[in-house]
Amino acid sequence: MGRPGTQGGTLSALEAAAVAFGVATLAGAAWLPPKATRVSGASFGGLIAFALARLAWGVPVGALASVTFALVLFRFAPGAVLRRVTFLVPSLLLLVFVTTLLMYHAPGSPFAGEKVASPQVEAALRAHFGVPKSAVDFFGIYLRRLVVEGSLGPSVKVQGRNVETLLRPALPVSLTLGLLALVLASAVGLWLGIVAGLKPNSAADYASTGLSAIGLSLPSFVLGAIGIVLFALKLGWLPVAGWGDLRHIVLPAVTLALPHAAYIARLARGGTIEVMSQDFIRTARAKGLPESAVVLRHALKGAILPVVSYLGPAAAGIMTGSFVVETLFGIPGMGQWFVRGAINRDYSVVLGTALVYASLVTAFNLLVDLAYAWLDPRVRSRS
């Protein structure tokens, strides 16, 4: 639907060409010879290290540290890791560009409010915040700011602050809550799943699958609300909302953990059933090992493989916060910025959160790959 006066409309030729170029670069990286991958991987790794180190220690020390880091990477890092890092920088650039395009083609702008600003006021604001009318120009300004100043740009809706100063206090809050929820979800989920998987179709199995069906189908705002009514309003054990002491973390962590626990339980149950029917388990039993040793030493590793591949992206998602849980419990975390940035068309906030999320997804996927190699001998021999 064409709306006169919006920034939207169809892609311009320049924008389309830039997207095509980005995709082609990414695809091309797959054909790089191993030697070139080592060089590009190490230099991109150094670049990322510089971006982070500059914030912590300043430019000279950061540069020195990142060069050292790049050399270490080049010399010692496994090829698979360097290959991944090679993909990382172009994919992040493409992510920023495509996100910028999407934002610019959505109706509205960061400067549209209920009261209409005059064209002069809007022009002044656009110049001040570095948000020109063209998406390509914005991309240029954003990249320059990112590379030259190491800044994620100013927020338009929370003024006087750069996006990194907004996200810096929010990220540890979400990481804390997310990590706790993740540990909780894994512990509960694995236990329920393995117990169920060891005796399929038993009463314990039905109880466990029943519980996980409930956990999966209840949305978190319902779960959270039940928790609040029960433990905060009726019993008065826990506070309804807020962030400040340890009691505040219990309800949101449980709310956040339950759906994941339910999913993990299903995966672990399936994994366990599959592993327990394998030949090597029969062998272990045949050589007279006690059942506990069979399960703990031989079955467990195989049973948690599907869970591990789920945990990578889940960890990135859970640790960047949940909008629903955060607003329900009044927690100053990351999740709010994802939604607020988009609703307010606060372009720098949208890009900043997207970058943080993408980096976490990449990092956790790398960790998952490493964990796979450690857990599964078949993967190890392949690489």
Add this chain to the structure above:
Amino acid sequence: MYRTLLGILSVFGAALLLVALTFSKTLEAPADLRLANGTEPKSLDPELTTGEPEHVLASALFEGLTRIDGKTGKPVAGVAERWDISADGTVYTFHLRDDARWSDGRPVTADDFVYAWKRLLEPAVGAEYAYMLFPVALAEAYNTFAGHAETLEKQLMPAVTALATQSPLDARSWQDFLRRNKANDPLRPVDDDVLGELLARRTGTLTASDLATFRARLEHARAWLRDESVRARAHFGVDHGVIAKDARTLVVELRAPTPYFLQVLAHNSSMPVPRWALAAHGDRWFLPGNIVSNGPFRLANWIVNDHIRLEKSPTYWGKSEVRLERVDMLSNENQMTILNLYLTGALDCTNRYFPQELAPELKKRRDFEQAPGLVVYFYRLNTTRKPLDDKRVRKAINLAIDRELITKSVLGLGQAPAYTFVPPGLPAYTAPATAIRHDPDEARRLLAEAGYPGGKGFPRVGILYNTMEDHKRLAEVVSDQLRRTLGIEVTPYNQEWQSYLEAERALNYDIARAGWNADYADPNTFLEMFVTNGANNQTGFSSELYDRLIRLASDVSLLARDPDPTLAKLREPEPIRALLAATQSGSPTDREHARERLRLLLLREAESILVEDEFPIVPIYFYVNGTLTQPRVHGYSMRVLLDDGSFGPNLQDTHPLRDVWVDPAHKGEP
């Protein structure tokens, strides 16, 4: 196996360590008062903010020449301890307090106000509330004229040149052209009869010579705007408009007498700002550690998306009257969370941020208080689209809606059905007669007269609303009523906030939900929005008489020049003619009273065009504001003390924190 266990344990340990680290920050002393304050504030710069949460914070941190008194809701002495007003009501001389201090100990001077006002009006600063000071002489010229001149030169004049090739032009395409190019906006300040006649041309054709005249007058207008802007920049703040006579005397010259001017001065847009802090910290000057303020409170802490901590300012001139030591303003948009916090005693006041759908239940509580507010909920009708371009259709829609049913069964907080546009309760303003009522038979008759008997042949229309449960329910009820009464197909549909704003602005809708909140307690804030092509008009509605009435109301002396052509078109010209005579004789006080009554009558005539003749809108209801407040909190009331000693509604829902106090003896839950 032990390795796996060890791994799990260390992850767990790391998680706990992180938790401990996050919470290891020093805890704040408990606040005396904790208030819900809606969404996270955008900024604490009093001149640049527009939202309600920011307004509440700015009023606590800063103080203007006047301030709103918590008991009466009226402007009283703030930084200015007294003022003299000239006999004709256009020159205010403010005498500043000798003990008014910034939080860093500097005195608050007249120069601080001159600096702040010039900053507010500086086009490059981009302050959205700059228009609040337009009653001040030269202020509008300072803020907008250079931009208007540029718009004329770069956009309108080339467009007119291009249009000249298509002449002669019929009046309808001409009006379309004017609307597309937003021609009226930059020309509104220009007083040119020839231009006015051409802009208002709605019948006949425009010849090539008309267009040539138009272009010549545009050139003339552009030169005038540019000259005025140059004059304003040279004189405003120096010897005209606002003048600092000495450190403690500020003279303000108004364009025309403005009865609500003392209210404007209490608004955050006209508060002073510390120029040295702005110079030192740029657009970060209002962050903790940088901010310097002059109000009853100062900023102690700001945790984004959590809360803002205010503490009593030791340098405030009236500190002996401030009874709260520490106040927490919670930033949370979740109304259910706010209610829960209140119910467990973690919050002292929900403000207006409680879940509206629970209103009927909450209304029964003793700690719930409510009052009508200066807010109107209405639907815009797109007068540029068929079939809504026919005013009989617009009237039929207005008559088909049962507002009583909506306020009683759908809303339930005691909202008043709206048959006019300006909310009731404004002093001295009486609503005009209105043709809007619930009359299904007449509605059907009008629709048939417009060519759609029983709704036959009527195209399907949509009701656009921004995504929100309350708006959805209402849109469904209204569409149902229109469907049943008129037999027409009406589809409610929602868009998220930004898309909705964009659609409304681009007139890309049939019927759209809207609300309007008073910036100051005067009908002008509601009525001025519907001037032709006004930025907030957004209905395509355009009436030459309406525009003229709004303009005359802003300066009633203009009417005296040539009253008859205007009076001839009015509904009730006689009282206006009498008042016009009264403004020219009698004592200065009598004249001023006559001018003020004349102004309100002109605005009333303008409103009657909306609700008697043209119906570009469907007023639906007038808001009720409510709050849950713990009984230990005093001075946070929905009622204000009136002049005659009785109590009236707190129309603007303002609760200056300076006048709020907490009874320490009253402990425990409500």
